[in-house]
Amino acid sequence: MRYIRFCSAAAAAAAIATGLTSGPANAADPDRVPCSGTALALAITNARNGETLDLRRDCSYHLMAALPAITRSLTIRGNGATIVRDGAATPAFRIFEVSSGGDLRLKELTVRGGYLPTGSGAGIHVNSGGGLRLSKVDVLDNTAANNGGGIAVDAGGSAEIKSSYVAFNNATQGGGLFTAGSVTTENSEFARNHARRAGGAVFQSGGMTFVGMNVIRRNTAAGLGGGIFIGDGSMEIDDSKITNNTAAGSAGGGIYNNANLKLVKSKVSGNVVGGTAGQGGGIYNTGTGVLLLKGTEVSRNSANGPNASATSISVGGGIYNNGGSVALDHSTVRDNASTSAPGGVFTTNLVSVTASKVTHNIPTNCSVGLVPGCTD
Template sequence: MGHIRSGSVAAVAAAVVTGLAGGPAGATGQDQVPCGATALRTAIATASPGATLVLTSHCAYHLTSAYSGDDGLPAVDRRLTILGQGATIVRDSATAGAFRILHVTSTGNLHLEDVTVRGGDAPDDGGGILVDGGGRLTLVKADVVDNAAGGQGGGVEVGAGATAVVKHSWLAYDNADTGGGLHNAGTLSVEDTDFSRNHARTTGGGVDQTGGSAVYSNSLIRYNTAASAGGGLVDDGGTVEFYDGKIANNTSSGLAGGVLNRARLTLIRAEVTGNVAGGTGGTGGGILNTAGGALALRDSLVEGNSANGDSDAHAGGIWKGDATVTLDHTTVRGNASTVAPGGVWTDTPFTVRDSKILYNIPTNCTGSPVVVTGCLD
C-alpha cells in the first residue's frame, strides 16, 4: 500500500507487552487476529461493541466463500475498529462466488485502518464495502481496489442516511454500473484521498453522487472512465464541495469527460485538467453543467480538456445548459473541441468575476448562443 502506516504500531506493541498477542489484550481492549479467514470471521462475529481487532501484519486473509448472503465477512452491526497493519482482506476470485467484502448495517460503526480491501464482487451495490442507511464507516490509510458491483459503488457504497469519512486512502481499479470508485447518497467527508483508474459502465467513473452531501479536500479524481457520462465526478443530487484538489485525465465515451453536474457543485482552488469527452455527442470535456445544476468555481483552473466527439461536440472547457454557473477568479484556458467554441458554451448569460477565458480552440466563446462577459476571441 502506498501510504505511511503508523497508526497501529503502538497497538501491536501494547499487545506484545501484555504478553497477549494472539488473544484478548485485556486492559487494552484489543484482540490480535491470527492470519486466516476463519479467525477473522470469528473475531468480527464475536467482537464486543467498541472492540478493536488487530490483524496480523501484512497477512492476506483469503475469503473463498460468502459468510452470509452476499457478504464475505460477518456484517458489522456495532461499533468496531479493525487495525490492519498492512494486511489484505481479499476475495479469491479464482474459486469464490460473487460477494462483497464488508457490510456495515444501519446500527454499525466501522473504523478500518491500514488495510487493503480487494476483489469484492457484489451482485448489487458496494463491491468492496456497503454502508446501509444509519451506518457509519471511517477509512484511514485504506486501499479499496479491484472490487466490482452490479449496481452502485464498485469500491464503496454509502447509502442514503449513512455517513462515511475517508482519509489518506486509495480507491482504484474498481468498477460498477454507476460510481466506479464510490457512490454516495449519504453524508461523506473525504480528505487526502486518490480515486484513480475506476470505471463506470454508465455514469461516474470515479465518484457518483445521487443525494446527501459530500466535502472533498486535498484529493485527486484521476484516470477514471465512464461509458456514458462523467468520467471523473458526477453530482446528480445533493451538494458537493471540492477544495484544493484535482479532477484530471478522466475520460467519458459520451458526455462530460471530467465532471457532470445536475445538482449543487462548488469547486474552490481546484484544477480540472486533461479530461476528455468523446464519442457521439461528446460535449463538455472538462465540465458539463445541466438540468438545473448550480455550479460555482472559485480560484480554480479549467485547462487542457477536450470534447472530441462528433459534429455536435462543443466546449472542451465548460458546457452549460438550463443551469447556473459562477466563475470567480477562475481561468478557462487551452481547451479544445470538435466544434466551436472550445472554451465555454452557454445558452444564457452567467456570472463572471475577475476570470479569464482564453487560448481555447477553435474559439474561446464564439459559436456559443451567448458569449459570456470577459471572454476573449
C-alpha cells in the same frame, strides 16, 4: 498497499538502524487475529461494542464467505494486512457490510476483490443508519453489478475517507464510490476506476459530499462523467485535482453536474469527452445544475468526438452549460479545445463572471455575448 508501504518501509529502516528487528506477528501473539479468514469472521462475531481488532502485520486474510455484518462500533487495525475474497472459484460476496447502528473504522488495511453479480458496494456497503471511517485504506479491484464497485453509501448512511486509495474498481454507476448519503473524503486518491454507465470515480445521487485535497485521475465512464457524476444533492471540491478522466459517451469528461457543485482552489485538467457530439470535456452543467468556480482552473480539456449533424456537435472543451447556473469567480478557463466552436465555454444563457479569464481556447473562447469580458 499505496498508503501503508511507506510507513512499513520506514519502520523497517528504523529497526535496522537500531539493531532491533522482528518478523511478522506469529501464532503465539495473543493480541492479534490469527491469519485466516475464518479467524477474522469469528473475531468480528465475538467483538464487543467499541472493541479494536488488531490484524497480523502484512497478512492476507483470504475469505471463502462473506464476513459478518457490522452491527456495532468496531475498529479493525490492519497493520498492513489485506482482506481479500479468495479467487474466482469462491461464491460472490462483498467484503464488508455495515448495517444500521454499525460504525466501522478501518485503518492501515487493504480491502480487495469483492464481487457482486447483483447489488451494490462490492468492497464496502454502508446501509442507512450505518457509518464508515477509513484511514490509510486501499480499496482495490472490487466489482458490483449495480452501484459503487469500491464503496456504496445509502441515503442516511455516512462515510469518512482519509489518506486512502480507491482504485481499479468497477460498477454500472460509481466505479469507485456511489453515495446517496453524507461523505467526506480528504487527502485521498481515486484512480483507474470504471463505470459502465456514469461516474467513473464517484456517482452522487443525493446527500452531501465534501472532497478536500484529493486527486481524481484516470477514471473512465462509458457514458457520462468520466471522473464525477452528480445527479442530486450537493458537492464541494476544495484544493483538489480532477485530471485525465475520460467519458466515452456524450457529456462531462471530468465532471457531469445536475445538482449543486462548488469548486474552490481546484484544477480540472486534461479530461476528455470523446463520444459523438460529446459536450463538456472538463465540466458539463445541466439545466438544473448550479455550478460555482472560485479560484479554480479549467485547462487542457477537450470535447474531441465527431459531430453528429450541423446542430448536434462536439463543443465546450472546457465547460458546457445547458441552461443551468454558472458563476466564475477569480477563475480561469484556458487552453481547452473542441471539434466545433467554442472550445472554452459554451453556454445557452448568461454566465456570471468576476475577475476571471476565458482565454487561449480553440477554435474560439466562448459563446458570443453570454460570457462577460470574453472575446475571441
